[in-house]
Amino acid sequence: MFEQEQQAIEEQIRAYCKQQDIPSTEELKWARIPFSGEWGIATSFFQTAANEARSGKKVVVPQRAQEIAEGVAEHLGTPQGFSRVEAVKGYLNLYFSTDEYARTVLDTVITQGVEYGNGLANGQSVMVEFSQPNTHKALHVGHLRNMMLGAAVANILECAGYEVVRSNYIGDFGRDVMKWIWNYEKRHDGEEPPEDTTRWMGDLYAEATQKLEEDEAGETEIQALFADWESKDSPTYKLWQKTRQWSLDGFNDVYTQMGIHFDRFYYESEMEESAKEIVEELISKGIVTDDRPDGPAVIKVDELLGLDKETYRVLAVLRSDGTSLYGAWDLALAQKKFIDYPLDRSVYVVDVRQSLHFQQVFKTLEAVGFEKIKDAFHLPYEVVNLPGNLTMSSRDGVIVLLEDFIREATQRAYDVSLETNPELDEVTRKGVANAVALGSIKYPLLARDNTKIATFDWETALDFNGHSAPYIQYAHVRANSILRRVDKALPDSSNPTYELEPAEIALIELISQIPDTVQRAADEYRTLHITNLAYDLAKAFNDFYNRCPVLKAEPEVQLTRLRLVAAARQSIANCLRILGIEAPEVM
């Protein structure tokens, strides 16, 4: 937000260094002054001093850094827009003229509104593939992490200035699906799903897994179903179509509920044909080692890349019976995405356990000359476990169902609301309960680094206190509550005519960080930066709320504070929106 100011000062620093014959060529790194209540930008001269030391000059680095900082400070004087410049411990600290900058920040937020925080369109297009649910199975809490991460990353990229294509890749085909069909035909033929469709699909899947273990002929029968499916007018194919749709309808309900949408759906069942074409081609090029029917057709990736050490291992593409495997599908899909859209980047939000798989796919495509694959990126995330390091598994049915979790959280939020705000009408309360419940479900998954395993336990999951979505939502409600009580329109922009409180400065400072944080989150594909900022904003607002009266303030003070409250409300709402979390008006 302060690029112009930084640039102007950078030029002066460079000029000074040149004049003093100090070799300062590298970029200056700017940071915020890290002490509370102080507001400004800082840079240091350790690197410069170290460079001098390396070039033969006899200097003690910290001392020399301080010397340079002092020299620069003297040279700069007090630049326009700053109130004070100091050199301390090798750092150059430039303190903003509070009034001027406070006004600039508030004006920017209020003028830009929901757009505040967004970067300029950068002309780049990126696809984010996420969710990838399997039909004929239940949705559990483990799937939620992927959904939330993917949706939030897509939002972040969009805010940062990318053109974003949100895609989903539905697992509607494969052995597990056929296993479900097999079991359905044997034990549930003709049954229609109950209202709770997705749960029922999951139950039948668990049953299929169990029954198959006890059934010697099962494997052969499933193989036969695979063969039937190939013919599009077979009963197997028709049954597959019908049951698959049950799952898809259920998924769409969940997406609607979670506020997620997709621009493009891909299906594994569509990949069969093009996958086989690719494999045929690779066989003819000698890249695929075809051991059928004695074994699978595979790509020996290390060999392909000419590596001696086992690194990328072997990617299986066809079963010995000739049916294709997901390795082949991904070879097809990775290319198809770049054909369907003019992408500058292609992001896959997929469980970390598939890291090797994606390396195999990407390396293979690179080796066969598909240049664009260099722009493909696997964004891995860790799993959600149950206490005791227990991995959720659809096969064993050891899972916390998404719908159970949502129901419990909603009930809990409703109960808390009854207690804390008894006057709410029923319709509003239900809306609040829904917003709070979904927020509290989503937030912890987004506030954790992708590489960290999450552990689900009910008590923590239903805790609405502290570092949580409801805390942030509540800050938004408080801000809204103040503004609602003011009948008149927001005052016009003006410089503050009183000395701002530290709590006010801290809040404004955080607000000003949003654009940079969005960019950083986009660069690193990390939702964590947004959740951290949203929380810090809420905390700073609560502090302000307690220390600084607004409605009872002197008219001149109130002027600025009302604009600050409006900017804070907007800022919190924008952060929550990026995260896919609702910002309620009341709670």
Next chain:
RNA sequence: GCCCCCGUAGCUCAAUGGACAGAGCACCGGCCUUCUAAGCCGUAGGUUGUAGGUUCGAUUCCUGCCGGGGGCGCCA
């Protein structure tokens, strides 16, 4: 055997190579005639797994070791 990830307060987690390693939970003690107490303030809690290395400076980068988790030819 090869590869990847994690290790920070009692617990769960933060921390662009930078100034004093910060939050929440839990514990203890305060604050509702005052813009919604789903809130605020205070106390306490640390050899950042360990041994080295790089650096002016390491929780952050590199190497070894210890502990935990995950992946590795016909599931996805």
